Structure formats: structure tokens, C-alpha cells
Amino acid sequence: MKILLLGKSGQVGWELQRALAPLGELVALDRQGGEGLCGDLADLDGLRQTIRRVNPDVLVNAAAYTAVDKAESDMQRAAVINAQAPHVMAQEMLRVNGWLLHYSTDYVFNGSGVRPWQEDDQTGPLNHYGLTKLQGEQAIAETGCKHLIFRTSWVYAARGANFAKTMLRLAAEREQLKVIADQFGAPTGAELIADVTAHALRGARSQPALSGVYHLAAAGEVSWHGYADFVIEQARGAGQDLAVKEISAIPTSDYPTPAQRPLNSRLDCRKLREAFDLHLPDWQLGVARMLKEIQGN
Secondary structure: OEEEEEOOOOHHHHHHHHHHHHHOEEEEEOOOOEOOEOOOOOOHHHHHHHHHHHOOOEEEEOOOOOOOOHHHOOHHHHHHHHHHHHHHHHHHHHHOOOEEEEEEEHHHOOOOOOOOEOOOOOOOOOOHHHHHHHHHHHHHHHHOOEEEEEEEOOEEOOOOOOHHHHHHHHHHHOOEEEEEOOOEEOOEEHHHHHHHHHHHHHHHHHOHHHOEEEEOOOEOOEEHHHHHHHHHHHHHHOOOOOOOOEEEEEOHHHOOOOOOOOOEOOEOOHHHHHHHOOOOOEHHHHHHHHHHHHOOO
8 A cells, every 4th residue: 555645744744654654655745845746735736746646545634724813814825725735635536546534623613512513513614724624625525535534623742832832831931821711622632643544544445435524532621721720730740840820711702813713622523433443532641641751751
């Protein structure tokens, strides 16, 4: 099996290089490409030519336009990368009867209510980023190619910037932190996403009927405020000296941003668990492990 991975340098892409390597020959590209290959999703012609040159059995797209607030003004580029590029990928994988694996987001929903979102719930993005990700999903499905689309949320990794690292930095500098308490989701590690992807790919290749959209997130739920509390508690338990004395809970309305965020990012992952016989661990396990890694323990 030959696998083409796009977005190898991102949080999920970095972990996918590890998880996919045992499954077959892996060609991994970032935006800079290499050896005459194009990994820049904004270059649609170059992308199409690269897919044809590599001629993969499986294309895994871990690249995306993820600057949620910037997408409100940089609308055209966000649409090219998140909607038009996946359409090109799907067309090319349909041509060779291959598989396309792609990542989407809970931002395709409107964030209302408290019930975890199911795959067939009505969509209604609140911002342009969510709209372009939904358009990408629809473009893939419309081609009829074999695909796995994983909607996830609150992604983090030890590598690169993340919410936990920001909280630890601020907690070392300030006595009071203010953190949003009315948005709920499940922090989901890039490592978990990559491992589930590799497992699902093996199952789907022998069962094409499994093609479709799946929700992929760690088990449980928490607010950003609760997430911050957990991070600080873990750090202090590990002996880290922090200045922070109070973590105040604030509503989303107290922290305005160019792009509106959903309050409910909960995802129902039952379909994924049952289709691929998976257990998704509680979010605390992955976050605690990540904190030990970044603290060098």
C-alpha cells in the first residue's frame, strides 16, 4: 500500500508519520513539498499533479486552513484550502479507486444545546472557517470516492503551541487568570487521532461500506475553565511553582473574537467506536501524559 500524507508538519500530521509508517510506503509532504512534489493546498494544479505523480492507494489530508479568526477576512484563501483542495483530492482518488482520509471539525455545527453532536445532525456553521470545512466535507462526498472524514475538536499535542502550555506560561506570570467557562468539549490528542486513523484505515480498506463521516474525540467533557483547572492542578502535583492564585470563570461574551465560537463542541463518537471496535480514553489521560512530556518527566 502506498500512502500520501499532506500536512506532515502539523500537530496531527507529525503523529500520522509515526502511525501510518507501518502500514505501507509513506510519502509525507508539508507546504514546501520537495523533489518536485507540491504540498501546498492553495496550489490546486500543483496538488493535482502531485497526486497523479505519487499515485497513492490512500491519501491522508492533515493539512488545512486553521486560523479561525483570520478566516473571517481571508475568506477566499480559506475556501481554496479547506473546500476546493479536498475536492481535487477526492476527484483524484476516485479516478484510481483509492481512499481519501480527511479531518473536519465540530465547527460545522451551530454549537447550540448540550447534547453531543451526532454525524447526521443538521449542520449550521457560526463562522467562515466552519463553513469552509463543511464545504470540504460536501465536496468529498459528492464525488463518490471512498473516504473517511473524521470530525474532531479541541486538538492538542506536546509539539507546538496548545492551550495547556499557554495556561502554564500565564500561571507562572500572573496571580489571576480569566478563562471561558461556557464552552464545552473534549481535549483530544493528536496522538490519539493518528492512532485511530491508522486503525480505521486498516478496517475500512477491507470493508468499503464503512466509507463516511465519523466523530473522533476523547471521552468525557469539560469547559475551558475546567481544562485550565486540571492543567494547573497537574502541574502543582508535579512540583511546579506557579504564581496563580485564582482562575476566574468568565462567559464567552466577555472575550469577543472576530469569529463566533460554538458553546457546545461535544461529539458523540458511538458510530466510530462501533464501526471499528474502538475504545476512546478519557480526555484527562491524554492531557496528563502530554503535560508530563512537555515538563520532561
